[in-house]
Every structure is written in structure tokens, then in C-alpha cells.
Amino acid sequence: MTQKPSAADIRQAKIDNAKMRDRDLATKLGISEAELVAAHVGSRDGETITRINPHPDQLMPLVSKLGEVMALTRNISAVHERVGTYGEYRSGPHAAMVLGHEIDLRIFPKHWVHGFAIDQVTENGTRRTLQIFDAAGDAVHKIFMRENSNHDAWVEVVAELTLDDQSEGVETVEATPVEPAKQNxxxxxxxxxxxxxxxxxxxxxxxxxxxxxxxxxxxxxxxxxxxxxxxxxxxxxxxxxxxxxxxxxxxxxxxxxxxxxxxxxxxxxxxxxxxxxxxxxxxxxxxxxxxxxxxxxxxxxxxxxxxxxxxxxxxxxxxxxxxxxxxxxxxxxxxxxxxxxxxxxxxxxxxxxxxxx
CATH class of the missing domain: 3.40.1570.10 (HemS/ChuS/ChuX like domains)
Structure with a gap:
């Protein structure tokens, strides 16, 4: 089994491949996207990454305070990006919902395992995102702040979601294979x-x-x-x-x-x-x-x-x-x-x- 790169190695690879998307760099390194993000937990070089509570019951009621944002959900073959404000949240142990004409989600909470708040200074200005990953480290949902978002609420929202554990790295499991067609x-x-x-x-x-x-x-x-x-x-x-x-x-x-x-x-x-x-x-x-x-x-x-x-x-x-x-x-x-x-x-x-x- 090939040994995974250390957090320091991952950070160096990120510097060396600054223009590469996180998902693509993670694939190149043989790690999950969550492991790539977790290697950068802490503050360094104009970037602060904070571990946050990923559970939608804690996250979704707070996200509405951020105002208009961009919601992103993807699988390996399609990316869905929608601008809007998170509205009514309905909790459930197995399935939950965000209801709204623009941002409309059907959530399965057991897969919301790792969460990060990312605050970066880039050549195009400040970039702030909330990112949620499953147990295998694959992206489940991402929320991107926009220019007209409520940036004054960002610090408050992140502070309320921040976990005590702010260590580097993250433990992941093998991804569950896609279930093939089942006929009878x-x-x-x-x-x-x-x-x-x-x-x-x-x-x-x-x-x-x-x-x-x-x-x-x-x-x-x-x-x-x-x-x-x-x-x-x-x-x-x-x-x-x-x-x-x-x-x-x-x-x-x-x-x-x-x-x-x-x-x-x-x-x-x-x-x-x-x-x-x-x-x-x-x-x-x-x-x-x-x-x-x-x-x-x-x-x-x-x-x-x-x-x-x-x-x-x-x-x-x-x-x-x-x-x-x-x-x-x-x-x-x-x-x-x-x-x-x-x-x-x-x-x-x-x-x-x-x-x-």
C-alpha cells in the first residue's frame, strides 16, 4: 500500500501546483479532497482553515445569516451551482431539507462528516467558503461567499461552528462503491x-x-x-x-x-x-x-x-x-x-x- 503524503508534503504540493483545482490535486496526490484541505488547518500565508461542525442541524440555520451565497453540489460527472439565500431548514435523522425557490436541498445527514471554513486572501480578493465532506473525504456540499454576501456575519457563523479539535489531517475510510443495477x-x-x-x-x-x-x-x-x-x-x-x-x-x-x-x-x-x-x-x-x-x-x-x-x-x-x-x-x-x-x-x-x- 502506497504511503500517503504528510501534511507538510501536501502543503508543499499545493504551493507547487497553485493553479490546480483542489479536487484535481488531491487525485494527483492519491488522497481525498478532505485530506488536502485538512493538511492546511490553521493560519498561514494569508489563509485560515478552521474545522467546523459539519452536521446540517448546526450548519444550516446559521448559513442563512450569510445572505446571498453560491451553493455547490457535485458528483464525479456533474456540478450544480445555484446562487441564492438559504431559507427554511427542516431537520430529520435520516433526511433533512432546505426549502427555497433558489437553494433547494435534500440532505442525508449521516454523510456530513467533515467540515471546514476556508478564508483566503487571493489575487482577486478574499475568498470564503464552507466545505463539507463525507467519511471517504469526498465533497458533499460547498457554500461560497459572494461579493454581496453578509461578510460581517462570517466571523460569527464560523466562531459558532468551530470545533475544539483543530489538528492537521483527517481520517478517512474507503469510499462505498456505487451500487450497480439491481433487477428482479x-x-x-x-x-x-x-x-x-x-x-x-x-x-x-x-x-x-x-x-x-x-x-x-x-x-x-x-x-x-x-x-x-x-x-x-x-x-x-x-x-x-x-x-x-x-x-x-x-x-x-x-x-x-x-x-x-x-x-x-x-x-x-x-x-x-x-x-x-x-x-x-x-x-x-x-x-x-x-x-x-x-x-x-x-x-x-x-x-x-x-x-x-x-x-x-x-x-x-x-x-x-x-x-x-x-x-x-x-x-x-x-x-x-x-x-x-x-x-x-x-x-x-x-x-x-x-x-x-
């Missing part, structure tokens, strides 16, 4: 029957769990039936561009095991750069590694308000990269999402891509 052919008919009886999208995960499946496994099990249509890989980029052209509002989910971040609204300014498909709007950015997409499905789930139709994409391991639903026009009570449904219907099927390949 013996329960396929029951899945189809119960699927048609759903009245709320949240019933889906309970249904699949009861039948010994997971999300991707269920989609594969009934692919080609009424509820699930396999799509070409190109459908993801196509939909993002078509949504922009049509001015269609969306509900867009990006998450990791510890947090899901939700965007409500339009996707206007689309820029493709190499493998990245980017949405670069005034208060929302999405960065998607399109080359990581291995499976794409159009999925319909019955609800009391009508069908909830989504595009959902997965990587080669079976990890959910992103989900996109149509959003009703808040100014139009009669919006039946017909435009959204047509955008999904027009997407290329998987076999179209196979034939043209």
Missing part, C-alpha cells in the same frame, strides 16, 4: 402493475426497494414498456439545447450520497466545451461531463396531477448523474406541460443511435 425478473409483472398505481413520484423508491430492485435496475427491467423508454446518449445534450430554445422551465436534480441540489427554472445560456455541456446562466450553472453518460431513459411516473415525465442519465457504474423534469409555469394554472412532454417525445431512441453508429 421474477417481480417484473408486479413492478409494472404497482407502477401504474402510483400517485406520487416519491412512492417509486419504496416500491423498488420492496421488490429487491433499485432505480436503474427497475428501469432496465421494464425498458421498452409504457413507463420507460431507452434513449440515445445524445438525448441529454439535445434536450438541454431544446429546453433552452423553447424557454421551457425545468426541475433539475444533481446529487451525491449526502446531498441532492435542485434547480427550478430555465436553462438559457448553453455552452459546449470539449466533453462538457455547460449551462452558464446568471444565477445557475451546470457543468456536465457528457462523455460519462452511459445510459439515458425517458421515465414516466403517474401522479395525482398527471404524468411526471423525466430524462434520467447514469454513468457506466450505475450512478445517477442527473434527472430533469418539466416545471409548470407558475403564472399559468392550466399549464399541462404539453411542451415538455413533446420535447421528451422528440428525443432519439437508443436504437436510432445504434443504427447510425
Amino acid at each position: 425478473p421474477a417481480k417484473r409483472d408486479i413492478l409494472l402493475e404497482e407502477w401504474g398505481k402510483m400517485t406520487d413520484t416519491h412512492q417509486f423508491m419504496r416500491l423498488t426497494s420492496k421488490l429487491g430492485m433499485n432505480r436503474l435496475g427497475a428501469y432496465r427491467e421494464v425498458a421498452g414498456e409504457k413507463w420507460v423508454r431507452p434513449l440515445a446518449i445524445s438525448a441529454v445534450e439535445t434536450l438541454i439545447n431544446k429546453v433552452s430554445e423553447a424557454g421551457q422551465r425545468t426541475i433539475l436534480f444533481v446529487g451525491n450520497p449526502g446531498n441532492i441540489q435542485i434547480h427550478w427554472g430555465r436553462l438559457d445560456n448553453i455552452k459546449n466545451m470539449g466533453p462538457w455541456v455547460n449551462v452558464l446562466d446568471e444565477r445557475f450553472d451546470l457543468h456536465l461531463r457528457n462523455d460519462h453518460v452511459a445510459e439515458v431513459y425517458a421515465v414516466e411516473k403517474p401522479t395525482k396531477r398527471g404524468p411526471a415525465i423525466s430524462l434520467e442519465c447514469f454513468d457506466a457504474r450505475g450512478m445517477t448523474i442527473m434527472q430533469i423534469f418539466g416545471m409548470r409555469d407558475p403564472k399559468n394554472d392550466n399549464d399541462d406541460l404539453a411542451q415538455w412532454h413533446q420535447l421528451i417525445a422528440d428525443l432519439p431512441d437508443l436504437n436510432v443511435e445504434e443504427v447510425s453508429a
Whole structure:
């Protein structure tokens, strides 16, 4: 087993690779991002890094004092950045929520294990962030102060969250592998029957769990039936561009095991750069590694308000990269999402891509 670099070695590597993103440098060093940050705990060279209480019950009620900030949640294939103010927080032992039109989170507290407040003087001014990591040292959620944030509240918030332990370094565990698709052919008919009886999208995960499946496994099990249509890989980029052209509002989910971040609204300014498909709007950015997409499905789930139709994409391991639903026009009570449904219907099927390949 290769020995990990010492805290001093990590700090020197950071100096030697000053322009490299933390995530990329951590990968280069063979450590987690949390270990990279923890090696810098303390004050030195215009930077102060403080260990903080990472639990959302302590963190979220205080973060609202910071005013307008940028919330960032990512997985290995997508980054979701949303500008706004943290609003109502609802605690729960297994799942918690931040509710708001701009910053909307579904939190799984057991994964909020390590927390840091980072205060840096850079050539572009002061940069302040709160960063949360899971037990493996992977980023769960980050909060970035902006120019118009309440910087007067920063010291108070950090002081209230500061832990007694301010030692260098952090202990991490092996990351839990992504669960591959779980199918159960013996329960396929029951899945189809119960699927048609759903009245709320949240019933889906309970249904699949009861039948010994997971999300991707269920989609594969009934692919080609009424509820699930396999799509070409190109459908993801196509939909993002078509949504922009049509001015269609969306509900867009990006998450990791510890947090899901939700965007409500339009996707206007689309820029493709190499493998990245980017949405670069005034208060929302999405960065998607399109080359990581291995499976794409159009999925319909019955609800009391009508069908909830989504595009959902997965990587080669079976990890959910992103989900996109149509959003009703808040100014139009009669919006039946017909435009959204047509955008999904027009997407290329998987076999179209196979034939043209």
C-alpha cells in the first residue's frame, strides 16, 4: 500500500501546483479532497482553515445569516451551482431539507462528516467558503461567499461552528462503491402493475426497494414498456439545447450520497466545451461531463396531477448523474406541460443511435 503524503508534503504540493483545482490535486496526490484541505488547518500565508461542525442541524440555520451565497453540489460527472439565500431548514435523522425557490436541498445527514471554513486572501480578493465532506473525504456540499454576501456575519457563523479539535489531517475510510443495477425478473409483472398505481413520484423508491430492485435496475427491467423508454446518449445534450430554445422551465436534480441540489427554472445560456455541456446562466450553472453518460431513459411516473415525465442519465457504474423534469409555469394554472412532454417525445431512441453508429 502506497504511503500517503504528510501534511507538510501536501502543503508543499499545493504551493507547487497553485493553479490546480483542489479536487484535481488531491487525485494527483492519491488522497481525498478532505485530506488536502485538512493538511492546511490553521493560519498561514494569508489563509485560515478552521474545522467546523459539519452536521446540517448546526450548519444550516446559521448559513442563512450569510445572505446571498453560491451553493455547490457535485458528483464525479456533474456540478450544480445555484446562487441564492438559504431559507427554511427542516431537520430529520435520516433526511433533512432546505426549502427555497433558489437553494433547494435534500440532505442525508449521516454523510456530513467533515467540515471546514476556508478564508483566503487571493489575487482577486478574499475568498470564503464552507466545505463539507463525507467519511471517504469526498465533497458533499460547498457554500461560497459572494461579493454581496453578509461578510460581517462570517466571523460569527464560523466562531459558532468551530470545533475544539483543530489538528492537521483527517481520517478517512474507503469510499462505498456505487451500487450497480439491481433487477428482479421474477417481480417484473408486479413492478409494472404497482407502477401504474402510483400517485406520487416519491412512492417509486419504496416500491423498488420492496421488490429487491433499485432505480436503474427497475428501469432496465421494464425498458421498452409504457413507463420507460431507452434513449440515445445524445438525448441529454439535445434536450438541454431544446429546453433552452423553447424557454421551457425545468426541475433539475444533481446529487451525491449526502446531498441532492435542485434547480427550478430555465436553462438559457448553453455552452459546449470539449466533453462538457455547460449551462452558464446568471444565477445557475451546470457543468456536465457528457462523455460519462452511459445510459439515458425517458421515465414516466403517474401522479395525482398527471404524468411526471423525466430524462434520467447514469454513468457506466450505475450512478445517477442527473434527472430533469418539466416545471409548470407558475403564472399559468392550466399549464399541462404539453411542451415538455413533446420535447421528451422528440428525443432519439437508443436504437436510432445504434443504427447510425
